[in-house]
Amino acid sequence: MSRLGWAAAALAAVAFLTxxxxxxxxxxxxxxxxxSNGLLTIPAGAVxxxxxxxxxRQWLFVRGEGGWQIRRGKAEAGFEExxxxxxxxxRNSGPERILTAAEVASVDAGQFGLDPPALxxxxxxxxxxxxxxxxxxxxxLGLSHYARADGRSEIVLLPGFVAEAWExxxxxx
Amino acid sequence: MSAEVINIGWxxxxxxxxALLYAAGLxxxxxxxxxxxxxxxxLVVGGAIAVAILANIALFRHDAALDLTREKAFTPSAESRxxxxxxxxxxxxxxxxxxxxxxxxxxxxxxxxxxxxxxNFRLQLIDADQNPAxxxxxxxxxxxxxxxxAGGRRVEVVTTDDREVALALLRLMRRREVVICFxxxxxxxxxxxxxxxxxxxxxxxxxxxxxxxxxxxxxxHGIGRLRRALEKLGLGAxxxxxxxxxxxxxxxxxxxxxxxxxxxxxxxxxxxxxxxERGGAAMLLxxxxxxxxxxxxxxxxxxxxKVNSGVIVDPKDHYFTDEQMIxxxxxxxxxxxxxxxxxxxxxxxxxxxxxxxxxRVVPLAVSSAESYVISDRLGGRADPEAGPPTGRIIxxxxxxxxxxxxKPFRLIVAGDADFVSNSFFPYLGNSDxxxxxxxxxxxEERAPTVKPPVEVLPTVSLTGEQMRGIFIVTVLxxxxxxxxxxxxxxxxxx
Numbered sequence: 001m002s003r004l005g006w007a008a009a010a011l012a013a014v015a016f017l018t019x020x021x022x023x024x025x026x027x028x029x030x031x032x033x034x035x036s037n038g039l040l041t042i043p044a045g046a047v048x049x050x051x052x053x054x055x056x057r058q059w060l061f062v063r064g065e066g067g068w069q070i071r072r073g074k075a076e077a078g079f080e081e082x083x084x085x086x087x088x089x090x091r092n093s094g095p096e097r098i099l100t101a102a103e104v105a106s107v108d109a110g111q112f113g114l115d116p117p118a119l120x121x122x123x124x125x126x127x128x129x130x131x132x133x134x135x136x137x138x139x140x141l142g143l144s145h146y147a148r149a150d151g152r153s154e155i156v157l158l159p160g161f162v163a164e165a166w167e168x169x170x171x172x173x
Numbered sequence: 174m175s176a177e178v179i180n181i182g183w184x185x186x187x188x189x190x191x192a193l194l195y196a197a198g199l200x201x202x203x204x205x206x207x208x209x210x211x212x213x214x215x216l217v218v219g220g221a222i223a224v225a226i227l228a229n230i231a232l233f234r235h236d237a238a239l240d241l242t243r244e245k246a247f248t249p250s251a252e253s254r255x256x257x258x259x260x261x262x263x264x265x266x267x268x269x270x271x272x273x274x275x276x277x278x279x280x281x282x283x284x285x286x287x288x289x290x291x292x293n294f295r296l297q298l299i300d301a302d303q304n305p306a307x308x309x310x311x312x313x314x315x316x317x318x319x320x321x322x323a324g325g326r327r328v329e330v331v332t333t334d335d336r337e338v339a340l341a342l343l344r345l346m347r348r349r350e351v352v353i354c355f356x357x358x359x360x361x362x363x364x365x366x367x368x369x370x371x372x373x374x375x376x377x378x379x380x381x382x383x384x385x386x387x388x389x390x391x392x393x394h395g396i397g398r399l400r401r402a403l404e405k406l407g408l409g410a411x412x413x414x415x416x417x418x419x420x421x422x423x424x425x426x427x428x429x430x431x432x433x434x435x436x437x438x439x440x441x442x443x444x445x446x447x448x449x450e451r452g453g454a455a456m457l458l459x460x461x462x463x464x465x466x467x468x469x470x471x472x473x474x475x476x477x478x479k480v481n482s483g484v485i486v487d488p489k490d491h492y493f494t495d496e497q498m499i500x501x502x503x504x505x506x507x508x509x510x511x512x513x514x515x516x517x518x519x520x521x522x523x524x525x526x527x528x529x530x531x532x533r534v535v536p537l538a539v540s541s542a543e544s545y546v547i548s549d550r551l552g553g554r555a556d557p558e559a560g561p562p563t564g565r566i567i568x569x570x571x572x573x574x575x576x577x578x579x580k581p582f583r584l585i586v587a588g589d590a591d592f593v594s595n596s597f598f599p600y601l602g603n604s605d606x607x608x609x610x611x612x613x614x615x616x617e618e619r620a621p622t623v624k625p626p627v628e629v630l631p632t633v634s635l636t637g638e639q640m641r642g643i644f645i646v647t648v649l650x651x652x653x654x655x656x657x658x659x660x661x662x663x664x665x666x667x
Contacts, residue, residue, distance in 0.1 A: 140315065
């Protein structure tokens with residue numbers, strides 16, 4: 001091969017290596033960006049009214065110009081932060097498992113503790129958007145709660161800390 | 174014929190039948206004279222669909238399940254199949270699993286296969302998330318729990334491994350409580366000790382033989398792994414001491430004396446002899462450097478066993494490069510040795526069988542015909558006690574009566590205790606040897622051979638001979654052939 005030929009081959013090799021060095025499927029370092037996969041579709045900041053009820057107590061929170069105010073029920077100091085945390089968890093923490101309507105229909109649905117629910121949360125945002133969810137019994141391990149969002153036929157298993165955050169909204173954390 | 178061959182047979186048979194039908198369809202006229210083309214086409218399509226459904230039903234009903242994974246991840250182990258096949262009474266098995274768990278789903282598949290094998294294995298697969306109330310009624314508080322019940326007895330095991338279910342089945346079927354008593358008081362290996370890395374560190378290398386004795390790192394170790402295996406099998410394990418002067422308890426199904434370090438008193442030997450007279454069973458594991466006192470030697474002699482001194486060296490069958498770590502792949506004909514694979518004995522002393530009235534003695538493990546004995550671990554081939562090379566007995570089983578009115582005893586003696594220790598118990602067939610021996614001593618030799626899985630890193634273990642073979646092929650033969658071929662080519666072109 002002539003000198004020119006060798007030089008061309010070497011250039012081709014470098015070009016090949018350069019192309020490989022700047023391409024490829026492996027991305028840069030770092031974690032994948034976080035995405036919310038909770039059931040609450042209304043952004044936490046857009047929520048205006050929250051209605052929380054257990055079998056014994058009920059609270060109604062409204063967000064005004066000066067922040068969250070309580071309109072019904074009694075809440076201990078610091079409820080604003082607890083409410084914001086509960087909303088964030090409901091929006092960010094997705095279900096651990098979804099039992100389809102067919103799976104639910106094949107068993108006694110009473111065992112999920114959703115009729116009546118142990119805890120119910122109704123959230124309203126702007127422009128008449130609303131979301132409601134009922135929390136029931138815990139799973140076998142006692143670490144997750146059965147829950148059902150209004151308008152959806154499936155039952156989900158939500159991490160225990162989501163329901164616990166809502167249980168703590170009225171009282172001390 | 175194995176179940177897999179039968180399954181493949183069904184599968185091939187159905188495929189062959191379908192191929193035949195296809196070929197026949199090409200050969201035979203499909204136009205029905207008295208019917209229109211449309212009717213004929215409908216009949217042909219309907220017939221094809223019916224045949225396809227028939228073929229699927231045929232395969233389903235004949236359990237044609239082919240597991241093509243390398244690990245046989247969806248096939249029950251041979252031990253589990255044997256356990257389920259042997260079931261004589263109904264056993265209800267409720268497996269509360271989580272469908273998202275791949276391992277649990279694989280076990281569910283395997284349990285289904287076992288269910289089809291024996292109608293006495295009555296299975297319920299329950300999604301624990303979908304049925305929390307049912308799980309609660311069974312007292313299940315964790316995912317992947319198998320609850321086995323029969324005749325008012327109940328065993329629960331949390332697992333995704335079919336062998337664990339088989340072990341639970343074994344525990345459920347056991348009618349009596351079997352207790353293995355471990356002798357203590359003479360510095361024996363401790364059943365509460367789970368340390369497992371006992372070895373000698375030499376100046377240049379790491380070894381288990383005498384070559385590293387100049388610099389020794391001796392970590393405390395025990396036989397906790399054996400104890401855990403026994404408990405998984407549903408056997409009890411506890412310590413007993415001869416030093417208390419109390420006779421060996423009658424509820425000890427087997428007494429294990431693993432590596433005593435201090436000598437027996439005549440009273441203790443008498444206690445052991447009396448235990449054998451009452452129909453006892455024992456496993457004695459005696460290391461090379463242990464000096465037996467005359468009283469215990471006399472008891473063993475009455476049972477046809479003599480424990481000789483020295484250490485066996487086997488230049489042919491040994492583990493890795495250590496000639497004192499005897500590897501045994503051929504065993505004596507005995508219920509203990511049925512189906513055993515390669516086992517190894519790090520530093521073993523030779524035993525001898527002697528004639529004893531009313532006693533039958535069988536050698537269990539013997540070294541190769543090239544082995545010889547040295548008086549101590551540091552000795553060499555020129556040792557005066559070496560004698561001519563011949564097979565040396567490493568372990569024996571003895572049974573019979575030691576008196577007219579005595580009950581039948583059972584005894585296993587091994588000239589090594591390390592092979593049972595945490596360091597060596599899980600490797601190769603060592604655990605099989607110990608567990609099979611204890612099963613025979615506990616008079617459960619007819620029980621299916623199932624052993625608890627022991628967690629160890631996957632390793633490839635080779636004997637010295639196999640390593641030599643690999644060395645010859647890869648280091649000498651293959652490069653040599655290339656060199657010879659190169660030389661021949663050079664000579665031809667010269």
